[in-house]
Amino acid sequence: MLQNTTLTQVSFLGLHGTLPLAVAMLIAMVSGILLTLVLGTARITQLRRLARPRRRHNR
Structure with missing residues (x-):
């Protein structure tokens, strides 16, 4: 990092x-x-919800 001090535009x-x-x-x-962590966490959560066994309410 110390060698790459050249200013860059x-x-x-828009910034x-x-x-x-x-x-x-x-x-x-x-x-x-951070983007990878956020998207990965969202996808894992989605897959866990789909893999969860569905409970029947007709007992």
Whole structure:
């Protein structure tokens, strides 16, 4: 990270700015990890609900 201090222009969803390349890469990595965790958790929850045995109310 110490070697990638060159300022880089960043534009994303209408936001524009300049920051060091290392910081931009770190933000991209953390954002990707968080997105993967959120989507993965949602999918696992969905699959668990489908796999749960259905109980009958006619006893």
